[in-house]
Amino acid sequence: MKKPLLYAGVFCFMVSGLLSSTLALAQSDPSGKKPITDTYAITNATVFTSPGQAGVKTTVLIKNGLIQGVGNNLALPKEAKTIAGDSLFIYPGFIAGASDVGITRPKDPERPDDFVSSNPSDEIAGITPWRSAVDQFSIKDSKVDDLRKVGFTIVQISPEGGMIAGKTAIVLLGSENSTNILKENTALAANFRGSRGMYPGTAVGVMAKFREVYDNTMLTSERSQKYSTVAGLKRPEITPTYSAMQEVTTGQIPVMFTTSSDLEIRRAISLQKEKGFKLVLTGLEEYEGVLDVIKASGAAVLVKLEIPDDKAIKAQKDDATAEVKELNARVKKAYDDAIAQAGKLEEAGIPFAFSIVGVKSGDIMKALQKMIASGLSEKAALAALTTNPASILGLTKVAGSIEKGKMANLILSTDSLFTEDAQIKHIVVDGIIYDYETKAKKKAAKDGNGAMKIEGTWEYTSESPAGSSGGILVIKKDGSDYSGTITYDDPSGAGKATSDIKNVNLNGSSLSFSFDVTASGMDITVDVSGEVSEGSYDATMTVGEFGSFPFKGTLTPTLIANK
Structure with a gap:
């Protein structure tokens, strides 16, 4: 047995x-027990309140999940638990512009007996704008703590699905006893993946279908308005797709298009120019050749926080033939160019944040360090993790920097954050402190x-x-x-x-x-x-x-x- x-x-x-x-x-914190106090004073720590600001030795006071003050002359409540921060460096908690943490893919719908591949229903074709990432999200996913360990406190979660997967949401990576939802329906997640064995099956087909859905939503909205005021008109057909798309056509939320290549970036911007919706480009991997196009579009930008595998470069041998060495040199240049792209976004004056969809949490700090070594400034790197995503997601008043009145989302590290020896000792999310083991190297x-x-x-x-x-x-x-x-x-x-x-x-x-x-x-x-x-x-x-x-x-x- x-x-x-x-x-x-x-x-x-x-x-x-x-x-x-x-x-x-x-x-x-698997117990879910309520802390003895929700008031903490982290004293004499080196605090970096926002990107570009020098670190200052001071105290941060936290109560009820909010930052009550930052300074050296704060009146500390008697119930405050003091944390000695003499050897600690405090930064704002990271924010991911896009993430798949805690997301599970919904079950694919069954095809009906009368299924026609040239004209499938919206749901079968992957057109599900009514879906919400909240319905696919679980805070109990162990990847939540993995992301907290490397500094992330807020993420925008994207639903799994087809070419129009559904609506994103913004959540805290906080306690299991909280809903953790900050905002629902924050963007429409879309991509250029075609549907298998049916229309639209290609990127060009996806573009055509997106236009059709967008135009029909606009037409349905116009007819609905006329129907409510003019007698004798035929009742317009209201569908879940058209109802859910209205937030996009009216400009209430942007379309967050996953565009890994420069061709996909051009396609998304072309659709945006044609239809006029708000656009967020996310998952960018190859974009150096279209920096001018991106800047002119005014679209928000989310770069994939990942670097190429360098195994092929490490395997290169000194005794290779001239032909192989020439090939190796091209491989090395492509690798170096890919890592240097983030720095060139900064040079071009294009503010950006990061997408961590499909990214392993254990590779994040290495990727950041490589980008910084290849030209990205530490100021721009920190901005891409804090103030920029806060601005893109509409969270500037509550997150992204360490200021009185903002959410208590903090990183407490043993050294300057992007140095090789830095280790994260505590993460504060919504005023709750998570402790992590650190070791002398x-x-x-x-x-x-x-x-x-x-x-x-x-x-x-x-x-x-x-x-x-x-x-x-x-x-x-x-x-x-x-x-x-x-x-x-x-x-x-x-x-x-x-x-x-x-x-x-x-x-x-x-x-x-x-x-x-x-x-x-x-x-x-x-x-x-x-x-x-x-x-x-x-x-x-x-x-x-x-x-x-x-x-x-x-x-x-x-x-x-x-x-």
Whole structure:
């Protein structure tokens, strides 16, 4: 008889988590207990009130989820709990202009027996503007805490769906006991993905269909107005699509078009010019060639907070042929140009914020540091995470900077935020403090060539709400490349299973890799990322959509990896 799923440790937990609410245990404050006080005074911390402002040693007073004051002569209430901030740096909490955190995709509707691929119903074709991201959102998703750990306190959530997926909403990444909703129906989420096996199946078809839906909404609205005042007219047909689109046609909310390439950017701007709706360009990845077009459009801009994989660059060899070296040089230039784009947005005077849709939380700070090293100023980077998204989302009066009367959304770090050694110690969301473990970084062991030593056999453990599990990680080095295997508790309960590790990336002391697991018929990719020091590996293991868990390894001298 097979053992129960939970017995197999973290991998069983990730499967059972799909079927239950146990993922709530991964939260920073799983108890949901009410704090003893809602009044805090963070004293003598270095406070950066907004982008471009120098840090000042001062006190921040918080009460009832609001900032009551920032200064050195504040009258502190007797009920205030004091937090010594002498070694802490305080920044405004990050705001994501677009995010898919906590979002689940709705079930696709069944096609009727009389389905016609050239003229499908709106819902089947992916035209669902009446849907709300709120209905797809769960604060209990473990990814919520993953984002909090890297500084995010407010996000605009986008619904999953087709070419017109539905309405976005703005939520706090706060307590499970709160609704956390700041604003509903803040934008219409749209993209150029065609529908499979039906119209519209191409990007050009999507443009034509968008025009049709937009024009019919305008026409229906005009007819409805006339019908209510003029006798003898035929009753106009009111549909959920046309009713939901009226907020766009009347200019109440913008269309948030996902446009990853310069061609899609041009297409979205072309539609905006033709129809006159408000436009937000989101998910930008390739945009350097259309900076002038973006600036002239006046559209709000959300850049994807992600950088390209540099594995191919790291694998380049010095003894390659001239032809290969020329190809490598082109690959390296494309990589450098992609990272430098954000800095060129700043140079062009185009304010922007970030989209984190599809972005791994563990890669966010690395991406920011790379962008800054490639020309983006720290001031512009912080603005893209705070004041700019606050402006784009209409939150300037309540969020984006540290000021009296604004929401108590703060980041408390151990160093200047974008430095390599900075670690986030506390996050304040809506006045609630979330604590995170910080560790002094140790000097890492090096091999004979001065590179970080990671090859060998590692014993590891991982922790989850289901308990502790572990196994053996073997890393081999072949030239500048790494490969290896990892053992883990088989989710079926049949002892240990083994998988090859892939995408092994060593950058300074940062080591990341991934491996695949099959559990209950599901293929799941597990990503591991962390820091190596003195034969130890302190990392985070992200298990597909099931969240992130601690992963700790020790390089074992007595267990020698096969060379």
